[in-house]
Amino acid sequence: MRSKLFATLALTCLLCGFNLVPVAADMTAMPGAKCSMPGMTVTVAKLTYLCQSKAGVLTWSTGLPVSKVAITLTDGWVKLATTGMSGAFGIVKNNTKNAVTIVGVASARAAAVQTHEMVMKNGAMVMQMKMDGFTIPAGKTLELKPGGNHLMLMGITKPIKAGDYLYLTLTTSTGGQATVRVIGKVFAGGNETYDTSNTTAMKP
Amino acid sequence: MSDHSGISRRSLLVGSGAAGVAGASIGYFGKKSSAVQSMTEVAKIGFYGVHQSGIENTPGLISNFVAFDLIDPTKANLQSVLRLFTDDAARLTQGKPALADGAPELAVNPANLTMTLGVGPSLFTRVPRLPSKPEFFNEIPAFPNDQLDPKWSGSDFIIQFCCDDSLTLSHAVGMIAKDLSTLAQVRWIQTGARSDKPAFSGTTSVRNLMGQVEGSDNPLPGNPIFNSLVWINEGPQWAKDGTILILRRIQMLMDKWEILDRSAQEMVIGRRLDNGAALGNKVENEPVNFEATDTLGLPLISANAHIRLAHGASLSERIYRRPYNYDNGIVDGKRDLGLIFAAFTSNPVTSYLPIQGRLAQSDSLNKWITAIGSSTYLILPGCTENSYIGETLFT
Ligand code: HEM
Ligand SMILES: [Cu+2]
Numbered sequence: 374m375r376s377k378l379f380a381t382l383a384l385t386c387l388l389c390g391f392n393l394v395p396v397a398a399d400m401t402a403m404p405g406a407k408c409s410m411p412g413m414t415v416t417v418a419k420l421t422y423l424c425q426s427k428a429g430v431l432t433w434s435t436g437l438p439v440s441k442v443a444i445t446l447t448d449g450w451v452k453l454a455t456t457g458m459s460g461a462f463g464i465v466k467n468n469t470k471n472a473v474t475i476v477g478v479a480s481a482r483a484a485a486v487q488t489h490e491m492v493m494k495n496g497a498m499v500m501q502m503k504m505d506g507f508t509i510p511a512g513k514t515l516e517l518k519p520g521g522n523h524l525m526l527m528g529i530t531k532p533i534k535a536g537d538y539l540y541l542t543l544t545t546s547t548g549g550q551a552t553v554r555v556i557g558k559v560f561a562g563g564n565e566t567y568d569t570s571n572t573t574a575m576k577p
Numbered sequence: 578m579s580d581h582s583g584i585s586r587r588s589l590l591v592g593s594g595a596a597g598v599a600g601a602s603i604g605y606f607g608k609k610s611s612a613v614q615s616m617t618e619v620a621k622i623g624f625y626g627v628h629q630s631g632i633e634n635t636p637g638l639i640s641n642f643v644a645f646d647l648i649d650p651t652k653a654n655l656q657s658v659l660r661l662f663t664d665d666a667a668r669l670t671q672g673k674p675a676l677a678d679g680a681p682e683l684a685v686n687p688a689n690l691t692m693t694l695g696v697g698p699s700l701f702t703r704v705p706r707l708p709s710k711p712e713f714f715n716e717i718p719a720f721p722n723d724q725l726d727p728k729w730s731g732s733d734f735i736i737q738f739c740c741d742d743s744l745t746l747s748h749a750v751g752m753i754a755k756d757l758s759t760l761a762q763v764r765w766i767q768t769g770a771r772s773d774k775p776a777f778s779g780t781t782s783v784r785n786l787m788g789q790v791e792g793s794d795n796p797l798p799g800n801p802i803f804n805s806l807v808w809i810n811e812g813p814q815w816a817k818d819g820t821i822l823i824l825r826r827i828q829m830l831m832d833k834w835e836i837l838d839r840s841a842q843e844m845v846i847g848r849r850l851d852n853g854a855a856l857g858n859k860v861e862n863e864p865v866n867f868e869a870t871d872t873l874g875l876p877l878i879s880a881n882a883h884i885r886l887a888h889g890a891s892l893s894e895r896i897y898r899r900p901y902n903y904d905n906g907i908v909d910g911k912r913d914l915g916l917i918f919a920a921f922t923s924n925p926v927t928s929y930l931p932i933q934g935r936l937a938q939s940d941s942l943n944k945w946i947t948a949i950g951s952s953t954y955l956i957l958p959g960c961t962e963n964s965y966i967g968e969t970l971f972t
Binding site for chain 2: 448449450452453462534535536537538556557558559560561562
């Protein structure tokens with residue numbers, strides 16, 4: 374079933390300005406979708422598949438049975454962007470009695486949405502993909518903000534304008550899903566540098 | 578819909594239970610004797626409700642009337658403006674930073690901030706496929722003595738900001754201007770202020786820059802006729818529970834005014850300068866007797882006195898005034914100051930226009946004032962937490 378293809382992605386990072394390196398993508402046969410970027414999710418026949426990097430190769434996870442999960446996002450907003458990347462922020466609350474891990478995010482307005490964190494590298498704060506997702510303890514909140522943890526919209530499909538509503542579907546490690554809304558806002562900050570060196574799949 | 582926590586000038590004036598209502602000696606700043614007190618004092622006005630805030634509550638001490646035009650007049654862009662406005666106003670008026678607030682610390686003191694949005698008649702010609710506007714909602718025609726300057730007149734929409742703190746006000750205006758910057762352009766801003774002190778002990782009226790007591794005969798919220806005078810209850814459904822704002826920038830010709838002696842100044846209005854009593858009366862609140870004459874049989878309130886002509890011929894021919902003073906310093910060697918006349922009415926055709934018609938014709942005051950700006954806006958109805966201001970235009 375698996376056919377390995379190499380696809381070249383030339384996304385320009387809106388926040389940091391440099392081009393993402395061409396990606397060797399593993400295009401596992403999923404109906405209508407290619408696993409071309411870590412963080413992508415696809416839901417088919419009540420199963421959600423996550424695009425993950427394993428030993429430097431992008432592969433779809435096994436299907437997680439979709440259910441609803443009580444995660445909410447308040448104060449949600451997304452930075453305006455015409456192409457490329459943009460950051461989405463807000464306060465995510467885990468309203469369940471167990472810890473949840475957000476491992477995938479999807480939006481109709483972006484090719485992929487990744488979970489990003491800020492780390493210190495060579496004396497500078499850079500953002501990078503958080504490969505294991507965001508874990509939120511039971512009943513607790515996680516603040517997503519410029520300069521901290523955030524959601525990264527990659528490959529924006531249609532310009533995000535001021536006042537636009539965007540819907541993001543958050544998927545947990547157990548297949549739980551919640552759809553949340555963010556609003557497009559003018560914001561000058563949040564121009565972090567994107568470090569892709571930990572995103573192992575992004576080697577040619 | 579208003580929630581006034583803590584001690585505020587408002588609760589003192591409105592007298593919600595407090596003794597010594599509106600005594601000049603217990604004014605707003607008098608109460609805020611210590612820094613500690615001002616840090617803990619949270620004076621805020623609820624945002625959600627049937628009507629927008631910024632109309633029924635006591636006006637904040639300072640105001641900005643910010644007029645905007647849509648850059649690209651589409652329905653979608655208007656909707657974005659209204660969503661962003663609602664989201665920002667719901668937060669900022671409650672002392673919370675806006676989303677993506679560049680200076681969140683400037684939002685923590687709500688200081689009775691209100692933010693109120695109204696749409697201009699031009700919006701309905703510029704934006705395709707909007708529902709039609711009420712028949713009674715149009716630009717106010719220019720009156721013969723007006724010298725209207727486009728830089729103070731008209732726009733697609735307006736936001737009225739009222740507040741008791743200049744830092745909070747600046748922050749709110751700046752935040753909105755930034756948020757709307759890709760959608761709308763600011764056409765003009767009128768900044769206004771009101772006196773913090775009642776005109777004299779025991780009144781809620783304040784003095785304007787001519788020194789007159791203003792607000793004596795004004796149907797305030799709580800008045801049994803206020804609701805029908807102010808809130809729209811006819812015409813298209815989307816405008817119901819909104820109101821119409823008439824905003825005029827009226828310059829006071831102070832050099833000329835100061836030449837008049839006090840009794841002449843009092844005759845121009847028909848009320849006393851010291852305590853606002855109508856001529857012939859002792860106190861401000863006494864019903865005005867327009868028939869009263871002096872010993873020679875001459876009317877005490879002259880035929881052309883401002884209050885005689887402005888007085889509604891019927892109960893429905895009345896408007897609710899909520900004005901601010903403006904002072905633009907000295908321009909070309911002359912003081913540039915006056916009144917930002919802001920009046921609210923459910924139907925200007927039956928209330929405002931007849932009044933203004935009489936004033937334009939023969940008001941004594943016309944010699945000392947000139948209208949230099951004029952705009953009309955339909956203040957949209959209020960909204961709930963699950964909607965946004967103006968949503969009724971899209972359903
Ligand atoms: C710079 C311009 C103006 C000044 C200085 C001014 C001043 C005053 C003063 C001192 C009073 C008496 C106290 C009170 O009831 O508030 C008054 C009353 C009033 N004014 Fe004006 N006014 C101005 C413009 C206007 C305009 C443009 C209108 C409306 C078209 C208007 C409508 C009224 C009305 C309805 C009253 C109450 C009359 C009554 O029923 O007794 N005023 N104004
Ligand atoms: Cu990022």
